[in-house]
Amino acid sequence: MAGKGALAGVKVVDFGRVFVNPFTAMRFGVQGATVVRVESHTVLDLQRMARPYKDNVSSINTGGSFTESNSSKYSITLDLRKEKGLGVALKLLEWCDVSMAGMPPGTMDKLGLGYEVAKKLNPDIIYFSTSQLGSNGPLSNFAGFGHHASAMSGLYSLTGWADDEPLGQYAGAYIDAASPRFGFLAILAALDYRRRTGKGQHIDQAQLEAAAQLMLPLFLDCTINGKVTIRNGNRLPNAAPHGVFQCQGDNRWIAIAVFTEQEWQDLCRVMGQPELAFDARFASLEARKKNEDELEKTVAAWTTKYPPEQLMSWLQAADVPAGRANNGKDLFEDDQYKHRGHFRFLKHSVMGVHSYSGPAYRTSKTPDQQFAAPALGEHNEFVLREVLKLSDDDITDLLIDRAVTTDADLPDFGAAY
Amino acid sequence: MNQPSDNKGALAGYRVLDLTQGGCLLCGKLLADLGADVIKIEPPGGDPTRKIGPFYKNEAESEKSLFWWAHNTGKRGITLNLDAAKGQDLFRRLVGKADFVVESFNPGYLDSVGLGYSAVSKINPKIILTSITPFGQTGPYAGFKGPDLVTWALGGYLFVVGYPDKPVWISYPQASLHGGAEGAGASLVANWYRGNSGEGQHVDVSIQECVSDLLWNVTEFWDMNKTIVGRVGNGWRTAHAVMRQVFPCKDGHVVILLFGGGAAGSVASDKALVKLMAEEGMAPDWLKTFDWVHEFDTMVMTQETFDRVAAPVGVYLATKTKAQIWEEAVKRRIYMAPANTVKDIVESPQLQARDFWVELDHPELQDKVKYPGVFIKMSETQPKMTRRAPLIGEHNTEIYVGELGMTKKDLASLKRAKVI
Numbered sequence: 001m002a003g004k005g006a007l008a009g010v011k012v013v014d015f016g017r018v019f020v021n022p023f024t025a026m027r028f029g030v031q032g033a034t035v036v037r038v039e040s041h042t043v044l045d046l047q048r049m050a051r052p053y054k055d056n057v058s059s060i061n062t063g064g065s066f067t068e069s070n071s072s073k074y075s076i077t078l079d080l081r082k083e084k085g086l087g088v089a090l091k092l093l094e095w096c097d098v099s100m101a102g103m104p105p106g107t108m109d110k111l112g113l114g115y116e117v118a119k120k121l122n123p124d125i126i127y128f129s130t131s132q133l134g135s136n137g138p139l140s141n142f143a144g145f146g147h148h149a150s151a152m153s154g155l156y157s158l159t160g161w162a163d164d165e166p167l168g169q170y171a172g173a174y175i176d177a178a179s180p181r182f183g184f185l186a187i188l189a190a191l192d193y194r195r196r197t198g199k200g201q202h203i204d205q206a207q208l209e210a211a212a213q214l215m216l217p218l219f220l221d222c223t224i225n226g227k228v229t230i231r232n233g234n235r236l237p238n239a240a241p242h243g244v245f246q247c248q249g250d251n252r253w254i255a256i257a258v259f260t261e262q263e264w265q266d267l268c269r270v271m272g273q274p275e276l277a278f279d280a281r282f283a284s285l286e287a288r289k290k291n292e293d294e295l296e297k298t299v300a301a302w303t304t305k306y307p308p309e310q311l312m313s314w315l316q317a318a319d320v321p322a323g324r325a326n327n328g329k330d331l332f333e334d335d336q337y338k339h340r341g342h343f344r345f346l347k348h349s350v351m352g353v354h355s356y357s358g359p360a361y362r363t364s365k366t367p368d369q370q371f372a373a374p375a376l377g378e379h380n381e382f383v384l385r386e387v388l389k390l391s392d393d394d395i396t397d398l399l400i401d402r403a404v405t406t407d408a409d410l411p412d413f414g415a416a417y
Numbered sequence: 418m419n420q421p422s423d424n425k426g427a428l429a430g431y432r433v434l435d436l437t438q439g440g441c442l443l444c445g446k447l448l449a450d451l452g453a454d455v456i457k458i459e460p461p462g463g464d465p466t467r468k469i470g471p472f473y474k475n476e477a478e479s480e481k482s483l484f485w486w487a488h489n490t491g492k493r494g495i496t497l498n499l500d501a502a503k504g505q506d507l508f509r510r511l512v513g514k515a516d517f518v519v520e521s522f523n524p525g526y527l528d529s530v531g532l533g534y535s536a537v538s539k540i541n542p543k544i545i546l547t548s549i550t551p552f553g554q555t556g557p558y559a560g561f562k563g564p565d566l567v568t569w570a571l572g573g574y575l576f577v578v579g580y581p582d583k584p585v586w587i588s589y590p591q592a593s594l595h596g597g598a599e600g601a602g603a604s605l606v607a608n609w610y611r612g613n614s615g616e617g618q619h620v621d622v623s624i625q626e627c628v629s630d631l632l633w634n635v636t637e638f639w640d641m642n643k644t645i646v647g648r649v650g651n652g653w654r655t656a657h658a659v660m661r662q663v664f665p666c667k668d669g670h671v672v673i674l675l676f677g678g679g680a681a682g683s684v685a686s687d688k689a690l691v692k693l694m695a696e697e698g699m700a701p702d703w704l705k706t707f708d709w710v711h712e713f714d715t716m717v718m719t720q721e722t723f724d725r726v727a728a729p730v731g732v733y734l735a736t737k738t739k740a741q742i743w744e745e746a747v748k749r750r751i752y753m754a755p756a757n758t759v760k761d762i763v764e765s766p767q768l769q770a771r772d773f774w775v776e777l778d779h780p781e782l783q784d785k786v787k788y789p790g791v792f793i794k795m796s797e798t799q800p801k802m803t804r805r806a807p808l809i810g811e812h813n814t815e816i817y818v819g820e821l822g823m824t825k826k827d828l829a830s831l832k833r834a835k836v837i
Binding site: 006007009010019027031046050051052053054055056064065067068069133134137138139141142143144145147148149150151152153154155156157158159160161165166167168169170171172173174176177178181182183184185186188189190191192193195196199200201202203204205206209210212213214215216217218219220221222223224225227228229230231232233234235236237238239242244251253254255257259316319320321322323324325326327328329330331332334335336337339340342343354355357358359360361362363364365366 | 427428430443447451469470471473474475483484486487488534552553555556557558560561562563564565566567568569570571572573574575576577578579583584585586587588589590591594595598599600601602603605606607608609610612613616618619620621622623625626627629630631632633634635636637638639640641642644645646647650651653662663665669670671672674680682686743746747748750751752753754755756757758759760761762763767768770771773786787788789790791792793794795796797798800
């Protein structure tokens with residue numbers, strides 16, 4: 001845990017909340033930075049109470065949504081409404097290299113943890129804020145969930161079928177899940193700038209602006225050509241067949257994406273119908289686009305006879321792009337993920353061993369340092385004593401005052417909720 | 418935010434050699450936005466990515482691909498044939514002066530031309546080589562073809578969106594863009610380590626893993642509950658109901674989440690919506706006194722209750738335009754948003770106010786083009802889009818003559834030999 005990883009020595013305080021900011025902060029911890037996650041027993045983060053629960057037992061420390069975005073962090077629980085609780089948070093601002101928060105604009109200021117306050121304590125702090133629409137400007141008052149960011153960003157209008165209503169992504173969390181890689185990038189750039197110049201800064205992420213990076217040419221097409229791109233199922237203008245086909249089995253699907261005439265001919269060969277490649281209805285991209293419904297029916301008549309993994313194996317062997325639509329279970333059995341060590345089975349202090357997804361990249365000399373997500377307040381002692389170097393007396397004071405919260409401070413939910 | 422007038426960007430002074438293609442080009446664009454000196458290296462005659470539409474005024478030419486334009490702002494461009502021995506030599510010389518190489522070739526290609534990590538790190542031990550591929554450098558899928566629909570499927574996102582009887586992706590390809598963005602961050606992770614150790618390293622990004630990174634808690638549902646997360650169309654599943662979230666409005670659709678129970682912000686939002694509806698006489702009396710805290714708790718709410726509430730809400734929303742809905746949502750903090758189309762975003766007055774758009778000069782077309790702006794705001798080193806994407810070989814003279822000391826005659830003979 002200590003001292004290893006590409007980002008060893010980088011100090012991050014993560015003030016939450018929910019998904020975007022914690023998922024961004026986690027990326028530092030996974031690479032060996034020291035990330036302190038500030039939580040509270042009196043105000044529980046929404047993710048602490050989100051499903052799934054290990055073995056279906058719901059509690060603040062058995063939720064899988066929380067663990068997926070909070071691995072590799074130390075949890076301290078503070079009552080920020082108490083002067084001494086706020087005092088610890090201020091000490092963390094002084095200690096850190098990077099402060100990170102994802103809350104409605106203005107909230108950190110109201111808590112007494114705003115940028116101006118942070119800069120006085122820590123003049124070269126890198127202070128990161130993330131919100132859907134940014135912390136200033138006419139939209140900063142907007143409130144919403146990930147669904148709303150996705151809707152505003154145009155993603156809904158781009159998902160589904162042309163003759164049907166727009167569709168949302170999984171759990172409304174697409175922009176939430178995508179924004180972190182952009183925030184991570186900006187903070188790393190700021191850290192390097194500070195290393196070379198001594199200067200920190202305020203980084204303000206509007207998740208909508210990150211989302212726009214995933215659609216750039218569409219804006220140009222609209223402003224230059226007046227074209228408005230909307231949803232069109234699984235098709236693409238410059239490829240055919242390009243779609244998702246049902247396979248043998250229950251809810252089993254394969255994606256096939258043919259871009260060249262060679263791939264089309266090879267697909268027909270694998271299908272056992274080589275002459276189909278030169279059928280007038282399908283012999284060119286133009287022809288296949290014209291007869292796309294019939295084309296897809298023809299492919300589907302074949303795929304429906306075989307399991308998707310068999311089809312993928314045959315097609316990839318013939319250099320035809322194809323991939324099984326992996327479900328949650330399939331991902332654990334995916335041969336490439338086994339090779340990558342994508343899933344890590346780490347020991348959580350309450351749940352025992354359970355799965356975590358690793359990062360999407362490997363660094364050849366500095367293996368990552370992922371460890372299990374914390375139980376609520378698990379590291380109070382560690383953070384107060386080892387990180388902030390407080391004395392025994394100080395620590396006792398904080399506990400007596402309930403500025404550092406414990407399970408005794410949990411709201412009265414009853415045994416399970 | 419006030420910027421220091423000499424702001425050259427957080428990554429000013431770093432040089433990136435950009436060998437990526439397709440959506441992975443986003444990697445170099447983000448690094449350029451951050452101030453790095455990014456040199457896009459294309460094969461002589463131009464990168465295949467230039468064939469990808471849409472096109473400026475629908476003219477399908479190699480200098481008019483809007484896909485190319487969008488993902489190559491801020492970069493300079495040179496041509497170089499990596500399959501030619503002389504081209505490989507030139508690349509080695511460039512690597513000597515570079516900090517990063519980013520690439521998205523098939524695994525093994527750079528090694529096959531003597532330019533893989535082990536080769537370039539001998540020339541420049543500090544070099545960071547970031548490879549972005551569908552499945553990674555090694556493993557059973559390393560040789561697979563992985564266009565975006567395929568990595569979207571194998572990464573798990575295809576399965577979880579759509580209707581129960583048919584999965585659907587996002588119609589504008591996303592996967593390799595995520596790979597590009599991840600590659601930029603991962604390069605800077607290695608850069609931090611380099612600052613402490615003096616050593617570069619090889620960074621291996623998997624687009625499939627970038628896709629899985631978007632799944633939130635899908636794998637936890639399997640690991641913890643042995644539940645396979647499936648598709649529910651536009652419904653939001655609660656304990657006893659499926660809540661509709663997309664409603665038609667006057668000129669399109671709106672997304673609204675009606676939550677209740679202990680989520681204080683949601684209850685306030687629901688009440689604000691009812692108040693808004695009441696101002697236009699569209700809130701039934703029972704809705705004005707509805708107990709959102711107890712009757713709309715997602716743990717107890719029934720389908721019947723949800724449908725009864727959704728009905729008048731749906732009737733109200735159908736009378737409003739997307740613009741009106743956004744205005745009220747912002748003003749009154751209601752959890753609703755228009756399902757914007759690209760056009761709605763282009764025309765949004767609020768986005769103009771946040772400097773969302775940047776105008777870049779295209780002197781070769783005697784035109785100025787409005788581009789979507791940068792991905793973040795930074796108070797000291799605000800990212801900037803400094804120039805349009807390069808033309809084919811636009812900076813050959815600047816780099817080969819200006820930096821590597823060639824003569825114009827050398828350049829011409831290299832061109833004839835198809836090295837550049």
